[in-house]
Amino acid sequence: MREPCFTLDGEDVPFVPGDNLLQAARRAGHYIPHLCWHPDFHAHGSCRICTVKVNGRMAAACTVQASEGLAVENRNEELDAHRKTMLQMLFVEGNHFCPSCEKSGNCLLQATAYQMGMEGPHFEEFYPDRPVDASHPDILLDFNRCILCELCVRASREVDGKNIFAIAGHGIGTRLVVNSDSGKLGDTDMALADRAAGICPVGVILPKRRGFVIPIGERRYDQDSVAEPGRQEAS
Numbered sequence: 001m002r003e004p005c006f007t008l009d010g011e012d013v014p015f016v017p018g019d020n021l022l023q024a025a026r027r028a029g030h031y032i033p034h035l036c037w038h039p040d041f042h043a044h045g046s047c048r049i050c051t052v053k054v055n056g057r058m059a060a061a062c063t064v065q066a067s068e069g070l071a072v073e074n075r076n077e078e079l080d081a082h083r084k085t086m087l088q089m090l091f092v093e094g095n096h097f098c099p100s101c102e103k104s105g106n107c108l109l110q111a112t113a114y115q116m117g118m119e120g121p122h123f124e125e126f127y128p129d130r131p132v133d134a135s136h137p138d139i140l141l142d143f144n145r146c147i148l149c150e151l152c153v154r155a156s157r158e159v160d161g162k163n164i165f166a167i168a169g170h171g172i173g174t175r176l177v178v179n180s181d182s183g184k185l186g187d188t189d190m191a192l193a194d195r196a197a198g199i200c201p202v203g204v205i206l207p208k209r210r211g212f213v214i215p216i217g218e219r220r221y222d223q224d225s226v227a228e229p230g231r232q233e234a235s
Contacts, residue, residue, distance in 0.1 A: 006070035015066035022050055022061040025074070031227035032074050033083055033112050035201060036149035037062040041158065044150055049083050049112065080116055087113045088122045095127060095144035096202075102211050103203030105219025109147060110202075111226035133178070135186030138208055145203045146176045152205060156196035164190045176204070 003014035008025055015024035020043055022032050034050040037043055043062035050061040053073035061072070073079065090096075090109060098104045133141035148167060153176075156164040164185070168177045180187040190197065197205055216222070 004066075004068045006066055006068065006072055008072045009074050009076075013066075013072075019066040020062055021052065021054070021064050021066050021070075021072055024066045025061070025072075030074070031115075032061045033116065033226075034062060035108055035112065035147060036151065038151055038199070041151070041154050044154070047086075047147065047149060049086060051082060052079065083112075084116045084118050085122075087116055087118050088120075090147050091118075091121045092123045092125045093128070094146060095130065101145070101203045102206055103145075105216055105222045106214075107203060107221070108201035108226065111221035114221075115226050130175075133185050134208075135184040136188075136190065136208075137186070138192045139185060139190065139197055140206045140208055141178070141185050142204055142206065143176060147202055148174060148176065149201060151199045151201065152176070152196045155199040156190075156194065159195040160190075162189060162194065162196070164188050164194075164196055 005012040005014050006021070006024070007013065008021075008028075008030055011030075013024050013028045013030065019027075022034060022037055022043075023039070025032050026039075032050050032052065034047065036045070036047040037050060043060075045060040045063040048060055051058055052061045052064075053059075054064055055071055061074070064070075087109070091113070096109070098107070098110055101107065104110060128144070130143040130146075132143070150167060153165045153167060156162050163179055166177050166179055167174060169175050177183060178185050178188060192207055197207070199205075
């Protein structure tokens with residue numbers, strides 16, 4: 001019996017009921033750029049890097065259910081330019097200094113920017129004044145790098161059962177916060193073994209006393225691009 005399929009840039013992509021477009025494409029070896037999607041969690045649709053055209057209309061690939069006969073456009077000049085602009089905006093909205101970041105080489109934002117051919121921030125940097133929280137004995141929080149993917153929020157709530165993190169504010173004031181009276185991570189029961197401690201696709205949540213254990217040049221995206229099968233999601 002023939003598997004149901006949709007087309008992705010003219011190629012047939014099989015799917016199983018319940019798949020979203022990104023899941024099915026990834027299983028078939030096709031790369032749709034993304035930041036906030038993770039295979040272990042329900043789609044969130046916040047970053048919009050996975051925006052594709054579905055039968056001619058823009059939509060987030062992680063939130064659209066696969067169905068027979070859909071014509072999906074993914075990698076073309078228009079869509080990649082759109083993604084590149086959004087990536088540039090993410091870089092200037094936060095403080096992303098890749099050469100000095102412990103996450104360099106393991107960062108999904110950095111790797112996606114390379115894949116999209118981003119050569120510079122293009123826009124004027126905001127340089128927001130965001131804190132670094134070193135109050136926890138084992139974990140450092142650098143809010144300067146947050147891209148509001150909510151993966152840590154979802155992991156803490158759905159896997160760890162702790163609700164350590166939340167998103168607060170509106171518009172330009174939207175930010176990641178810690179659910180404690182003091183707002184400090186040290187006043188929570190978060191542990192280094194929690195799923196939330198290792199889910200961040202950028203450099204916000206970092207273990208202390210383990211900096212550069214994996215040398216630069218030997219990290220996840222140092223040798224292979226993010227588009228390689230098996231390298232498309234956060235940890």
